[in-house]
Amino acid sequence: MLLSNFFLPILKENPKEAEIASHILMLRSGMIQQSSSGIYSWLPLGKIILDKITAICNTEMINAGSNEILMPTLQSAELWKESGRYEDYGKEMLRIVDRNQRDLLYGPTNEELVTEIFRTHIKSYKELPLILFHSQWKFRDELRPRFGVMRGREFLMKDAYSFDVDYVSSIISYNKMFIAYMQLFKKMGLKAIPMKADTGPIGGDLSHEFIIMAETGESEVYLEKDFINFEGLSGNVNYNDNLQPIVDKYTSFYAATEEKHNHENFTNNDNHIIKARGIEVGHIFHFGQKYSTPMNANVNNDKGKNIPVYMGSYGVGLSRLVGAVIEANHDKSGIIWPKEITPWDYNIINLKSGDDQCDKICSDLYSYLRKNCNTVLYDDTNDRAGAKLAKADLIGLPYQIIVGPNGIKDQVYDLKNRKSGETHKLSYSELLNFFNSKSI
């Protein structure tokens, strides 16, 4: 991508309204723009990252055998009256009246609507297990929207729903999603830690939150020190295997959100268990027949008995994850994208656009990288050299290739690793060798 063709409205000053690093950096790097309180537009750089995170999440959902659907943003109030949540949900639910005076709402979650889809079509255990998921915008009318996309009102969530004929099978589905979550966060370059969690307005008997450790996180958590460095799963998973032993391994560590933490034990064990802060990026729930019973979502089991289906639901905060990735990967100069979700691998910086020799070298490098399938952003704008270097650090691509008149004289070019900060002076052919050897 030529930067001159890419809409990247960089802010030079830290925006006053932003308190935490990810919010500041997303505004400064032109990823998002607030449109009203807790509601954001995603500008081109932000949209690319949001899409990458969504794609990684959706792919893992499909690997785990689930089916992608797309439910609408607006739902009828009728279904929520069936489950009893229309009254219970409180002021976070955005209630809407249409031109025919019918009650609608902007979905904060989709248990009711997906249960309606299920009960319309599925009548027998023979069609189970089934997991449906979608990635769709949700709305929760937060009292205090804050921290940019970390606690917005309109936000993108991937939510999955499992349907099983009995308790035992429904735990198998829960385990599949548990492991899929460990996998998808890892594939985003993130270390998420599963913790026992409260079930809140979703309900149920079993729940885990997936937490990214970060000092700015809103969640207070308690966990065994050793869990932080536990490597867990490596490689791909066969989702048809018995996953219980792997789940047991994760849950053998003590880790709980504040609501679920046993404070009495904590005071006796402070060498072993630490108190820390984190960002909730996923939350899974096993709630059995909580929705299927009032909503009459029944199936026949293999004994011919008609029983309410067993369900669970599984959410990933896709738009929040963009902020969480930045909280976990930045320094004072800007963002440091993990290679798994970087928008481009390389950033070519022409320190003197308009200089024939600089233009030629940059343009050759750009063509070479494009041809060889490395993704590349070329800063061909007329900005000053200092502004270009600061911009490159701010937007945080893994490698910068810096081409300027001094380098041209000696026929060496700077290759900078954004994360380590190390710079190497390489000849043109050494650069090409680096591109070819580097499985970025």
Next chain:
Amino acid sequence: MLLSNFFLPILKENPKEAEIASHILMLRSGMIQQSSSGIYSWLPLGKIILDKITAICNTEMINAGSNEILMPTLQSAELWKESGRYEDYGKEMLRIVDRNQRDLLYGPTNEELVTEIFRTHIKSYKELPLILFHSQWKFRDELRPRFGVMRGREFLMKDAYSFDVDYVSSIISYNKMFIAYMQLFKKMGLKAIPMKADTGPIGGDLSHEFIIMAETGESEVYLEKDFINFEGLSGNVNYNDNLQPIVDKYTSFYAATEEKHNHENFTNNDNHIIKARGIEVGHIFHFGQKYSTPMNANVNNDKGKNIPVYMGSYGVGLSRLVGAVIEANHDKSGIIWPKEITPWDYNIINLKSGDDQCDKICSDLYSYLRKNCNTVLYDDTNDRAGAKLAKADLIGLPYQIIVGPNGIKDQVYDLKNRKSGETHKLSYSELLNFFNSKSI
């Protein structure tokens, strides 16, 4: 994809609420499900098609040099008061009040919000031209939602917005989008016809609708007979070329929607100009400074003068297109997907699942097609043979490979072309040759 792993809830009967072919077929083939009046859930088969159509559209927008963003579904009423449209828009606008008594609305279109993004960041002609686009759900509270996704209330639209420093440049942007639209419909296997159109609530001095001819279409149109068979552009376009001559070629034909048609001329020319029906799938507008003037979206031109920017907007009805493609491509047995957007190329039909020999041949064919990058759906369910054949015709993949006990005996298998209805009896090796030679 194994059909036993894919959620495809086929309806055996024609649903009573549906009047037109696309609505009937989308419900019967389990592509969509109504969740409330004019609001639909997309089930897995529908979601695949919607994604394919969106991807083709977005790719062509990027080819044409525009930048992808994503604006939110909910907008503040304040911006619409600036443009004057908050009062004008009428009952189709879904108005919402949040918990803090602030006025929001569900965006029916995005001229105001994109103008706000523009005026925040762009101050100089040096950063122009600029085209921003997004594909996002919109809501119009139609009085009579009908025809399924063809006239829904919540619908997916790709909308693009161009920004230019003067009238002449803004026509260049308009032409780019005009040609991009011809290209993207063609890449979906559709023949869209550009027609002079009314500007309606968007406003402006120049507008074209893109119409797919279909007897069930809601739009009455008048056009020269020869235009229907006009081939137009072939191959790719260089969007930096002067596109005016190509646009002129298209607009040299007489074609107008009912509102713009000159009825007087029509009565004198009925051999030459026909009256027909069609489906509006795209609409483009040139409205110059209509929004930038009241909203103070100004730029400095190269003379240092500060002037309101020239704009246009460009919409494609992505969810409506799914219906339109089916209106243009079906027969009495079901859908006939154009190869450009078919969910899979081949449909393997095992007429006797559980029979060792049938299972073996089907499974071998399935592995072969997957390995060789042909996309394939394998009906491995326990349905009866007749039900499987009807299902395959209903969901309309281009080629069916039918494997049953009679064929096994003679070692020949049926290859059916869904569109022509022709069936050929081929040996296993002849089938493989066909897969390899067929650039589907």
